[in-house]
Amino acid sequence: xxxxxxxxxxxxxxxxxxxxxxxxxxxxxxxxxxxxxxxxxxxxxxxxxxxxxxxxxxxxxxxxxxxxxxxxxxxxxxxxxxxxxxxxxxxxxxxxxxxxxxxxxxxxxxxxxxxxxxxxxxxxxxxxxxxxxx
Amino acid sequence: xxxxxxxxxxxxxxxxxxxxxxxxxxxxxxxxxxxxxxxxxxxxxxxxxxxxxxxxxxxxxxxxxxxxxxxxxxxxxxxxxxxxxxxxxxxxxxxxxxxxxxxxxxxxxxxxxxxxxxxxxxxxxxxxxxxxxxxxxxxxxxxxxxxxxxxxxxxxxxxxxxxxxxxxxxxxxxxxxxxxxxxxxxxxxxxxxxxxxxxxxxxxxxxxxxxxxxxxxxxxxxxxxxxxxxxxxxxxxxxxxxxxxxxxxxxxxxxxxxxxxxxxxxxxxxxxxxxxxxxxxxxxxxxxxxxxxxxxxxxxxxxxxxxxxxxxxxxxxxxxxxxxxxxxxxxxxxxxxxxxxxxxxxxxxxxxxxxxxxxxxxxxxxxxxxxxxxxxxxxxxxxxxxxxxxxxxxxxxxxxxxxxxxxxxxxxxxxxxxxxxxxxxxxxxxxxxxxxxxxxxxxxxxxxxxxxxxxxxxxxxxxxxxxxxxxxxxxxxxxxxxxxxxxxxxxxxxxxxxxxxxxxxxxxxxxxxxxxxxxxxxxxxxxxxxxxxxxxxxxxxxxxxxxxxxxxxxxxxxxx
Numbered sequence: 001x002x003x004x005x006x007x008x009x010x011x012x013x014x015x016x017x018x019x020x021x022x023x024x025x026x027x028x029x030x031x032x033x034x035x036x037x038x039x040x041x042x043x044x045x046x047x048x049x050x051x052x053x054x055x056x057x058x059x060x061x062x063x064x065x066x067x068x069x070x071x072x073x074x075x076x077x078x079x080x081x082x083x084x085x086x087x088x089x090x091x092x093x094x095x096x097x098x099x100x101x102x103x104x105x106x107x108x109x110x111x112x113x114x115x116x117x118x119x120x121x122x123x124x125x126x127x128x129x130x131x132x133x134x
Numbered sequence: 135x136x137x138x139x140x141x142x143x144x145x146x147x148x149x150x151x152x153x154x155x156x157x158x159x160x161x162x163x164x165x166x167x168x169x170x171x172x173x174x175x176x177x178x179x180x181x182x183x184x185x186x187x188x189x190x191x192x193x194x195x196x197x198x199x200x201x202x203x204x205x206x207x208x209x210x211x212x213x214x215x216x217x218x219x220x221x222x223x224x225x226x227x228x229x230x231x232x233x234x235x236x237x238x239x240x241x242x243x244x245x246x247x248x249x250x251x252x253x254x255x256x257x258x259x260x261x262x263x264x265x266x267x268x269x270x271x272x273x274x275x276x277x278x279x280x281x282x283x284x285x286x287x288x289x290x291x292x293x294x295x296x297x298x299x300x301x302x303x304x305x306x307x308x309x310x311x312x313x314x315x316x317x318x319x320x321x322x323x324x325x326x327x328x329x330x331x332x333x334x335x336x337x338x339x340x341x342x343x344x345x346x347x348x349x350x351x352x353x354x355x356x357x358x359x360x361x362x363x364x365x366x367x368x369x370x371x372x373x374x375x376x377x378x379x380x381x382x383x384x385x386x387x388x389x390x391x392x393x394x395x396x397x398x399x400x401x402x403x404x405x406x407x408x409x410x411x412x413x414x415x416x417x418x419x420x421x422x423x424x425x426x427x428x429x430x431x432x433x434x435x436x437x438x439x440x441x442x443x444x445x446x447x448x449x450x451x452x453x454x455x456x457x458x459x460x461x462x463x464x465x466x467x468x469x470x471x472x473x474x475x476x477x478x479x480x481x482x483x484x485x486x487x488x489x490x491x492x493x494x495x496x497x498x499x500x501x502x503x504x505x506x507x508x509x510x511x512x513x514x515x516x517x518x519x520x521x522x523x524x525x526x527x528x529x530x531x532x533x534x535x536x537x538x539x540x541x542x543x544x545x546x547x548x549x550x551x552x553x554x555x556x557x558x559x560x561x562x563x564x565x566x567x568x569x570x571x572x573x574x575x576x577x578x579x580x581x582x583x584x585x586x587x588x589x590x591x592x593x594x595x596x597x598x599x600x601x602x603x604x605x606x607x608x609x610x611x612x613x614x615x616x617x618x619x620x621x622x623x624x625x626x627x628x629x630x631x632x633x634x635x636x637x638x639x640x641x642x643x644x645x646x647x648x649x650x651x652x653x654x655x656x657x658x659x660x661x662x663x664x665x666x667x668x669x670x671x672x673x674x675x676x677x678x679x680x681x682x683x684x685x686x687x688x689x690x691x692x693x694x
Contacts (some may be wrong), residue, residue, distance in 0.1 A: 020162050021203050027158065031151050059224035063198060093217065096556050100660055112558070113558070113657055115213055117203025118155065120620050 033122025
């Protein structure tokens with residue numbers, strides 16, 4: 001029904017301060033998942049890259065030094081870089097119901113629990129995208 | 135709908151991806167060494183100044199990072215332990231005062247190192263390169279001593295379907311040759327040797343050949359007779375199976391024999407205000423392989439008992455705020471713990487006081503100073519009896535799995551546990567396909583054997599910590615802690631394949647069966663109740679049935 005509206009997920013922007021995790025994200029999404037990915041090491045970096053890259057999905061690590069995930073999200077919104085067509089997800093080791101409620105208040109329903117399985121990460125993002133698109 | 139990205143499709147990593155993963159993992163492991171050193175430094179700082187907020191915050195951040203990243207690189211044990219410790223630090227930070235002291239800070243880094251070691255030994259490099267075939271650490275190894283090569287092939291293949299690893303030996307003389315591993319069980323055809331000694335005195339022959347093996351031994355042979363069974367016993371055997379072998383029955387027997395050997399550690403709670411005494415008992419019991427928790431303040435008894443779920447309480451008769459006997463009386467008021475064995479520790483020699491304590495509940499007295507040998511054997515035998523009792527009450531007779539009510543209770547318990555100590559778990563509903571047709575064509579006895587085989591197979595394929603239950607006639611329910619739906623799907627799929635490879639005999643015909651399953655985890659549906667998770671797994675099972683059976687489906691969010 002909505003097939004004509006559905007663009008497949010191609011461009012993903014990730015913000016993650018841990019260099020090892022950034023590298024494995026790139027491996028998981030670029031090499032395994034075949035996606036175009038920009039992995040930023042900080043919120044500032046993401047703010048600088050986002051408008052040119054125009055990601056369909058932004059994945060934010062929650063706990064980061066300096067600007068954390070929620071703060072980065074806020075700044076991205078302020079900057080007008082989060083469109084109606086932009087899907088958002090948090091990545092975190094904290095997935096208690098209270099935390100999830102807090103994320104929901106920030107408008108984030110998609111949470112990718114850490115640790116993630118590098119072989120399944122791309123599938124997880126595709127699933128988030130397909131639900132977002134519906 | 136979106137196609138091509140079904141999470142059930144396992145992507146097979148290319149060689150290039152594999153080698154990069156391995157390299158990343160190695161780099162991460164190097165980094166771990168440094169992080170453990172800096173953690174150790176902060177632990178030491180905290181031991182000197184337990185109120186150092188800086189050190190606490192550093193530990194919190196570092197443990198949080200480990201908890202979130204280690205699993206991704208295949209260091210799952212380490213990640214899990216980091217998560218537990220992170221939880222303690224977070225509580226300490228919230229409490230704004232040190233509550234870390236009773237948690238033995240100085241052991242933390244060692245705990246992490248142990249986790250790391252376990253991960254390295256388990257070769258978890260493999261687990262990020264390919265989907266693990268089983269959650270079990272290793273498959274039990276059976277040596278099959280059988281002269282007929284075709285029969286040996288058949289038995290080996292069938293036993294492998296049940297999750298055993300099988301090594302075939304042709305002749306008894308191969309037993310004395312050097313082997314890389316020792317077997318967990320020997321399956322011996324009692325004619326399997328060319329040696330003339332076998333004819334002269336078979337019993338002595340086997341006793342001598344099998345003497346170096348500590349593991350259980352089962353004999354097989356052509357004749358079904360009392361004397362054949364007696365021979366087997368006299369030759370040092372644990373059992374005898376007549377040919378043609380009924381492999382599902384044999385597998386079930388083998389599984390039972392092996393399971394009785396690797397028991398889960400006993401959980402003992404020590405309630406004792408004398409720290410030295412408590413530590414002594416803890417040490418003795420832990421050395422004997424038990425899991426021990428110590429409680430110094432009786433006030434926390436109920437909370438600790440419901441968290442730790444001990445199988446025995448070792449209770450000081452004289453506690454600061456209430457007597458041990460009073461504490462026991464309190465426990466027996468709660469139905470769930472009414473049968474919890476209690477052993478008193480006391481120097482009390484006054485027979486009246488002792489009698490009084492026993493009347494209020496409690497099973498035995500151990501006098502101080504405590505004899506370590508007696509302590510271990512008393513605890514072990516009490517827990518053993520409790521387990522037998524619980525087993526008899528809660529186990530399904532045909533499969534040895536939990537009964538309907540018990541598996542539902544186990545799910546509730548896991549769900550409650552996860553609310554306090556977040557972790558993933560999966561729920562699986564599983565059903566034998568076209569089971570009614572089996573009963574109709576071959577009779578109920580054969581049908582029962584098929585059901586029992588699923589029981590055997592489940593116990594072989596899953597860990598002792600997994601909860602496995604027979605939910606109804608041919609329906610099974612599983613609760614798998616520390617296991618995401620993706621992992622569960624691949625495990626159950628392996629089980630599905632193994633089951634379809636098993637050959638059953640009925641009415642003179644050979645046939646095989648298939649099964650379908652639905653899988654869900656709490657990660658995908660964090661707001662679901664335990665009941666709702668079962669419902670979702672059931673719906674996924676329903677989809678599996680409707681997509682042609684012999685399938686494993688993962689629950690999808692239909693509510694949006």
